[in-house]
Amino acid sequence: MNGQGGWGWRAVKAFTVLVYLFMFAPIAVTVLLSFNPAQFGGFPMEGVTLRWFWELAANDMVLRALRTSLLIGALSALICTLLGILAAMALVRYEFRGKEWINTLLISPVLIPETVLAVGLLLFLRWLEQPRSLVLLLLGHVMLTLPFVVLVVQARLIGIKRVYEEAALSLGANRFQTFREVTLPLLMPAVLAGILLAFTISFDNVTATMFWRPAGVETMPTQIFSMLRNSISPEINALGTLMIVVTVGLPVIGAALARYVGRGQR
Amino acid sequence: MTQGEPTVELRRVTLGYGGFIAVKDVDLTVPTGTFVTLLGPSGCGKTTILRAIAGLVPALGGEIIIKGRRVNDVPIHKRNIGLVFQNYALFPHKTVFDNVAFGLKYRGVDKAAIEKRVKRALDVVRLPGVESKLPSELSGGQQQRIALARAVVIEPDVLLLDEPLSALDANLREEMRVELKSIQRTLGITTIFVTHDQEEALALSDCVVVMDHGRIEQAGAPEEVYRWPASRFVADFLGQSNLLPGQIIDVANSGATVRLSGGGEILVRNGAGAQLGQAVETVIRAHRVMVRPPGHETGPNLFDGRVQSVAYLGGMAAYVIEGEIGVHAINTIDRQIFREGDRVQVSIAPEDCVLLDDKGLRIGH
Ligand SMILES: Nc1ncnc2c1ncn2[C@@H]1O[C@H](COP(=O)(O)OP(=O)(O)OP(=O)(O)O)[C@@H](O)[C@H]1O
Ligand SMILES: [Mg+2]
Numbered sequence: 211m212n213g214q215g216g217w218g219w220r221a222v223k224a225f226t227v228l229v230y231l232f233m234f235a236p237i238a239v240t241v242l243l244s245f246n247p248a249q250f251g252g253f254p255m256e257g258v259t260l261r262w263f264w265e266l267a268a269n270d271m272v273l274r275a276l277r278t279s280l281l282i283g284a285l286s287a288l289i290c291t292l293l294g295i296l297a298a299m300a301l302v303r304y305e306f307r308g309k310e311w312i313n314t315l316l317i318s319p320v321l322i323p324e325t326v327l328a329v330g331l332l333l334f335l336r337w338l339e340q341p342r343s344l345v346l347l348l349l350g351h352v353m354l355t356l357p358f359v360v361l362v363v364q365a366r367l368i369g370i371k372r373v374y375e376e377a378a379l380s381l382g383a384n385r386f387q388t389f390r391e392v393t394l395p396l397l398m399p400a401v402l403a404g405i406l407l408a409f410t411i412s413f414d415n416v417t418a419t420m421f422w423r424p425a426g427v428e429t430m431p432t433q434i435f436s437m438l439r440n441s442i443s444p445e446i447n448a449l450g451t452l453m454i455v456v457t458v459g460l461p462v463i464g465a466a467l468a469r470y471v472g473r474g475q476r
Numbered sequence: 477m478t479q480g481e482p483t484v485e486l487r488r489v490t491l492g493y494g495g496f497i498a499v500k501d502v503d504l505t506v507p508t509g510t511f512v513t514l515l516g517p518s519g520c521g522k523t524t525i526l527r528a529i530a531g532l533v534p535a536l537g538g539e540i541i542i543k544g545r546r547v548n549d550v551p552i553h554k555r556n557i558g559l560v561f562q563n564y565a566l567f568p569h570k571t572v573f574d575n576v577a578f579g580l581k582y583r584g585v586d587k588a589a590i591e592k593r594v595k596r597a598l599d600v601v602r603l604p605g606v607e608s609k610l611p612s613e614l615s616g617g618q619q620q621r622i623a624l625a626r627a628v629v630i631e632p633d634v635l636l637l638d639e640p641l642s643a644l645d646a647n648l649r650e651e652m653r654v655e656l657k658s659i660q661r662t663l664g665i666t667t668i669f670v671t672h673d674q675e676e677a678l679a680l681s682d683c684v685v686v687m688d689h690g691r692i693e694q695a696g697a698p699e700e701v702y703r704w705p706a707s708r709f710v711a712d713f714l715g716q717s718n719l720l721p722g723q724i725i726d727v728a729n730s731g732a733t734v735r736l737s738g739g740g741e742i743l744v745r746n747g748a749g750a751q752l753g754q755a756v757e758t759v760i761r762a763h764r765v766m767v768r769p770p771g772h773e774t775g776p777n778l779f780d781g782r783v784q785s786v787a788y789l790g791g792m793a794a795y796v797i798e799g800e801i802g803v804h805a806i807n808t809i810d811r812q813i814f815r816e817g818d819r820v821q822v823s824i825a826p827e828d829c830v831l832l833d834d835k836g837l838r839i840g841h
Binding site: 376378388 | 551
């Protein structure tokens with residue numbers, strides 16, 4: 211083995227730096243260029259402007275896509291959280307036949323390639339002789355995000371000792387009251403994490419959404435995609451920057467919130 | 477110990493987990509206001525019985541009766557029991573007040589009364605003024621007091637405690653033990669306590685129930701169980717005993733003489749029912765084997781011996797004696813401690829001997 215100063219070690223370090231550069235440089239470039247006033251921008255930057263953001267705000271198509279994305283994201287988050295809590299409770303706290311199967315089934319969308327999933331759902335729709343619709347898109351997103359929520363909530367639920375619930379029951383609270391007063395509050399950090407996770411995953415999903423969206427409906431990512439086909443406008447950079455802010459910012463806020471809610475709990 | 481109606485009664489109760497029988501055909505009566513301890517080695521089914529009374533483990537057979545009502549099919553939240561766990565199980569997200577008030581909320585107690593009763597409960601456990609703290613801000617001993625307050629504030633029919641002191645360190649444990657007993661006395665609350673610490677069991681209980689392998693070996697007052705073990709298991713499990721095999725060679729009115737296999741003959745007072753020639757085991761508590769200087773005493777069951785080894789225990793000394801009979805003895809040190817090799821005289825009172833038959837069960841009483 212070479213020591214700390216050996217060339218092998220140095221090569222590993224250099225390689226690591228390169229990997230990170232490769233991963234983050236495009237993001238940094240996107241963010242930087244979104245503030246560049248030049249129409250066909252490149253480096254060096256000619257100044258700093260918010261012009262592209264203002265243009266975005268005036269772009270009807272972008273606004274519509276944003277609304278769609280927010281709606282689908284929020285609804286997926288809501289539905290997934292409700293279903294996720296119920297599923298996790300059933301899987302962790304109750305014994306029933308076929309439990310293993312249901313568990314696997316719930317988690318499987320994570321393991322199956324998204325394209326396969328997307329085509330599958332479309333074929334199913336065809337078989338039902340239904341047109342593509344927003345509801346379908348929403349259902350699809352729920353299917354995609356549910357496993358993550360279930361996993362997060364399940365992990366936390368396993369960590370919540372049963373004695374808390376048993377104590378509540380012994381004091382006279384029925385099962386529902388016990389859930390509301392004890393289990394749910396203790397589960398809250400995971401629930402918040404689940405909501406954010408679901409929203410974020412839904413918000414920047416591209417592949418499956420391409421398959422599922424009804425004609426004429428765009429979400430933020432598909433909107434960017436179609437804008438790219440026409441031109442490379444700096445507006446796209448601004449849009450990208452916004453997406454980054456949302457998808458990075460939300461979990462950060464969420465983590466802080468979860469810590470706040472979880473304070474005082476062991 | 478047998479005053480009044482029983483609060484809890486188990487009639488031939490069988491309990492288990494998915495095909496595995498943990499407790500079989502157990503009968504138990506807990507009179508109102510008494511402190512009953514389930515004592516036994518790990519895995520003998522103590523917790524299982526307690527949880528069955530609470531309603532957390534279903535009865536596979538038999539009847540569980542609380543205050544004259546068969547509760548086999550009554551869910552836990554309708555049983556009116558107080559439950560205290562080994563690890564406190566205080567709701568970590570609720571303040572001490574909300575923890576203690578929890579049970580009252582579901583009993584339709586109005587707000588003013590809740591406040592009064594919570595305050596009184598906190599006074600009883602001697603922790604007034606901590607209402608607004610979170611459990612994580614309290615020490616282990618304090619948390620366990622709050623858990624106790626939370627359980628007694630609802631005035632349960634029976635208080636169920638599963639090794640509530642075992643998470644505390646030794647000093648605190650002793651202190652809490654005294655306190656627990658005094659709280660139980662003050663409130664007069666019927667209590668079932670689970671432990672595998674025999675000292676705790678003997679110190680606290682009106683009645684000790686010794687269990688092994690899902691069965692009750694003996695139930696009785698602490699002195700009774702200690703002095704008159706009903707079986708070889710109890711003799712062995714509780715305190716330190718000499719178990720000396722032998723054979724009955726003489727039976728008189730209420731006594732018998734045993735010839736010990738290891739040599740020597742011993743007169744026992746309580747041999748009623750022993751048959752001449754029967755193989756027996758004589759149980760003698762180490763604390764009841766008196767080690768004296770030679771020629772010190774007169775009477776039956778005097779043996780000459782020599783101290784083979786001695787362990788100093790503070791106020792007591794534990795001796796291993798060899799000679800006419802080989803026994804273990806634990807005596808208080810009154811003037812001098814005997815040294816290794818000292819010649820001594822061992823005396824054993826006939827009434828301190830218990831005879832076991834070849835099945836390990838006590839003969840007579
Ligand atoms: N949830 C469970 N599932 C299956 N078997 C169990 C379960 N709980 C207990 N047992 C078994 O039942 C038997 C009695 O267990 P129990 O917990 O009542 O013992 P205990 O006397 O309380 O022991 P300890 O002093 O270690 O707490 C044990 O053999 C144990 O392995
Ligand atoms: Mg136990």
